[in-house]
Amino acid sequence: MRFSTFIFRNVLRRRIRSTLTIIGMAVAVIAVVVLVGLANGLSKSMLKLYVDRGVSLIVTKADAVNPLTGTLPVTVATETEKLDGVVATCAGLVEFMTIEECGSDPIGVQGWPLGTYMFNELTIISGKKLSDQNSGRKEVVVGSALANVKKLQSGQTITLADEKFYIVGVFETSQDLENGMVIMLLPDAQKIFGKTGLMTGCTVKVKDPSEAGVAAVRAEIEGPVAEKCGLKGKIRAKPPGEFVKQNAQVRLFLAFALVVSFVTLVISGILVLNTMFMAVFERTREIGILRAIGWRPSRVMLMILLESILLSVGGGIVGTLVGLGVIKLLGYVPMVSGIVQQAISVDIVIKGFAIAIIVGLIGAAYPAYRGSRLLPTEALRHE
Amino acid sequence: MSNNGHHFNGPSAESPILRAEYVSKIYPDGQVSALADVSLEIHRGEYVSIMGPSGSGKSTLLNMLGMLDRPTSGEVFLDGQPVSRVRNLDSLRAQKIGFVFQSFYLLPVLSAMENVQVPMFEGNLPMAQRPKKAIELLELVNLGHRMNHLPLQLSVGERQRVAIARALANDPLLLLADEPTGNLDSKSADSVFELIARLHRERGMTVVLITHSDELGMRADRVIRMADGRLVSDTRISGKQGARSNGVENGLGQHDLGQRDTGLVRPTRSKSILPPFAVPDHG
Numbered sequence: 001m002r003f004s005t006f007i008f009r010n011v012l013r014r015r016i017r018s019t020l021t022i023i024g025m026a027v028a029v030i031a032v033v034v035l036v037g038l039a040n041g042l043s044k045s046m047l048k049l050y051v052d053r054g055v056s057l058i059v060t061k062a063d064a065v066n067p068l069t070g071t072l073p074v075t076v077a078t079e080t081e082k083l084d085g086v087v088a089t090c091a092g093l094v095e096f097m098t099i100e101e102c103g104s105d106p107i108g109v110q111g112w113p114l115g116t117y118m119f120n121e122l123t124i125i126s127g128k129k130l131s132d133q134n135s136g137r138k139e140v141v142v143g144s145a146l147a148n149v150k151k152l153q154s155g156q157t158i159t160l161a162d163e164k165f166y167i168v169g170v171f172e173t174s175q176d177l178e179n180g181m182v183i184m185l186l187p188d189a190q191k192i193f194g195k196t197g198l199m200t201g202c203t204v205k206v207k208d209p210s211e212a213g214v215a216a217v218r219a220e221i222e223g224p225v226a227e228k229c230g231l232k233g234k235i236r237a238k239p240p241g242e243f244v245k246q247n248a249q250v251r252l253f254l255a256f257a258l259v260v261s262f263v264t265l266v267i268s269g270i271l272v273l274n275t276m277f278m279a280v281f282e283r284t285r286e287i288g289i290l291r292a293i294g295w296r297p298s299r300v301m302l303m304i305l306l307e308s309i310l311l312s313v314g315g316g317i318v319g320t321l322v323g324l325g326v327i328k329l330l331g332y333v334p335m336v337s338g339i340v341q342q343a344i345s346v347d348i349v350i351k352g353f354a355i356a357i358i359v360g361l362i363g364a365a366y367p368a369y370r371g372s373r374l375l376p377t378e379a380l381r382h383e
Numbered sequence: 384m385s386n387n388g389h390h391f392n393g394p395s396a397e398s399p400i401l402r403a404e405y406v407s408k409i410y411p412d413g414q415v416s417a418l419a420d421v422s423l424e425i426h427r428g429e430y431v432s433i434m435g436p437s438g439s440g441k442s443t444l445l446n447m448l449g450m451l452d453r454p455t456s457g458e459v460f461l462d463g464q465p466v467s468r469v470r471n472l473d474s475l476r477a478q479k480i481g482f483v484f485q486s487f488y489l490l491p492v493l494s495a496m497e498n499v500q501v502p503m504f505e506g507n508l509p510m511a512q513r514p515k516k517a518i519e520l521l522e523l524v525n526l527g528h529r530m531n532h533l534p535l536q537l538s539v540g541e542r543q544r545v546a547i548a549r550a551l552a553n554d555p556l557l558l559l560a561d562e563p564t565g566n567l568d569s570k571s572a573d574s575v576f577e578l579i580a581r582l583h584r585e586r587g588m589t590v591v592l593i594t595h596s597d598e599l600g601m602r603a604d605r606v607i608r609m610a611d612g613r614l615v616s617d618t619r620i621s622g623k624q625g626a627r628s629n630g631v632e633n634g635l636g637q638h639d640l641g642q643r644d645t646g647l648v649r650p651t652r653s654k655s656i657l658p659p660f661a662v663p664d665h666g
Contacts, residue, residue, distance in 0.1 A: 001493070001496075001501075001514070006493070009492035009493060012492070289484070289488040289490075292476065292484075293550075293552075294474065294553070295473065295477070295505055296473045297473070376451045376452075377451050377452045380451075380484070
């Protein structure tokens with residue numbers, strides 16, 4: 001008989017208790033996998049949005065807690081584009097709003113100027129591109145994920161902020177976030193958001209993407225360009241990594257994810273502690289026997305720790321599978337569907353498992369210590 | 384450490400396998416003197432029963448002899464070595480001592496065969512050879528046909544026989560049994576006692592057992608009586624040596640148990656119960 005056989009049997013003998021402990025552990029792992037996964041997915045997706053397009057700087061309003069809510073005049077973009085070190089800029093106006101035909105899910109709506117490099121990443125899979133040949137009709141293209149989930153197709157009309165928009169095409173891109181969005185031309189966006197002449201920010205492509213080259217352009221934007229636009233000290237130009245890391249939404253989401261995960265992990269740790277204490281207590285005499293027939297205290301300790309690890313690994317497996325299932329389901333929610341692809345990673349699965357095992361070990365440490373300290377004569381007397 | 388590579392093959396009459404010198408045990412709660420200056424020697428191949436009323440210190444003495452506990456004062460020597468100098472009593476117990484308890488204490492989740500293997504985790508036998516050894520031991524206790532049964536699927540007598548097989552797992556020097564038949568009906572008790580006697584007889588196993596029953600206790604070679612934590616008598620039962628040398632190598636088993644189970648031999652005529660063992664027409 002292997003030692004592992006013995007461990008398995010011990011865990012199986014209290015099926016209901018073991019199952020409940022595994023479920024408790026699984027809930028914690030689900031929290032970690034789903035929440036931390038989504039938080040990481042969000043920042044990764046955002047980063048990809050810029051990195052894939054070769055964007056070196058993102059210009060937004062300095063004092064806006066959430067860069068998506070602050071606005072700058074479009075002149076900042078045009079002035080920036082005049083700089084020597086700059087290849088191109090793209091002003092963007094972003095807002096989350098509901099589409100009347102699509103229920104109450106908030107959906108990202110972006111406006112870009114016609115012909116900007118931001119459009120290059122979009123592949124039209126049905127219909128056609130946005131253009132200014134639209135005879136006064138307001139037009140949009142919708143992302144493939146959004147189109148799938150909300151059953152939208154080119155030729156249809158949707159209502160955004162009481163305005164009718166004609167879907168000219170459905171696009172697909174490697175950008176998961178954008179696949180869940182509606183994209184229109186900047187002037188239309190400015191009009192329906194009531195932000196004429198404004199943008200949320202702009203992306204900047206530079207000639208010299210080295211650290212020094214980017215830093216030089218950054219200094220020019222935050223200094224002379226800002227001054228020229230009468231916004232001295234009110235503009236920030238950040239590289240994508242920094243921009244995403246300091247993004248309030250990302251940080252808030254991550255903080256929330258970590259707090260919820262931490263709380264569930266503490267609870268599951270206590271659950272394991274309780275389970276293993278019960279196991280040691282009700283098996284006091286049995287441990288006495290094992291000691292009497294020559295088991296060293298370290299082997300008793302190993303037995304209890306391994307039983308706990310077995311429960312934890314069980315919880316880790318269940319939690320990871322359910323967590324991945326939950327993430328998959330979240331793919332049907334347009335608001336988060338864009339970050340789901342990036343949320344599933346080997347990294348988060350390994351983390352979920354590692355955390356489960358660590359929590360299991362911590363929870364079992366004291367019971368294992370107590371069990372190993374039992375004196376055979378005392379334990380044998382225990383009723 | 385404990386056994387410095389000693390080999391304990393065959394009896395050597397001169398040195399006692401176990402020696403207690405002025406062993407006392409005082410439990411902190413109530414300052415009860417559970418054992419008071421007990422001295423005794425147990426030699427290889429002896430079959431000793433310890434008898435006495437409840438609270439006379441029998442179990443405490445067995446705990447000291449079995450290295451389960453250390454005396455408050457005095458010294459126990461195992462094969463000439465003072466136990467107080469041994470730091471790791473666990474491995475000493477694992478290697479040298481087989482315990483049998485009144486309530487069997489088999490692990491309920493393990494089959495008979497697996498239960499027998501539990502002490503082997505601390506033994507020297509490689510993993511691959513353990514099942515074979517367990518089978519041998521179960522066959523020795525006539526449970527070859529019940530190897531894969533869980534304790535609850537076995538009768539109480541069978542459970543105690545599994546426990547005895549388990550006690551033998553690491554080929555101990557000594558078999559210590561604390562009221563091994565205390566929870567058994569008389570028929571099962573008889574077969575368990577017969578098994579122990581056979582181990583003694585055939586394998587030269589040194590046996591120390593505690594019993595309440597005069598009848599069963601008197602089957603030993605030597606009877607130690609205790610009262611109030613002291614030895615009150617130490618009697619060698621005459622005529623037993625002959626019985627022992629009468630032992631056969633492997634041939635007992637069913638025959639003996641069969642004879643025993645006839646119920647012909649019950650009351651206190653202990654001598655008549657033991658020998659002669661019918662030696663069957665065997666190899």
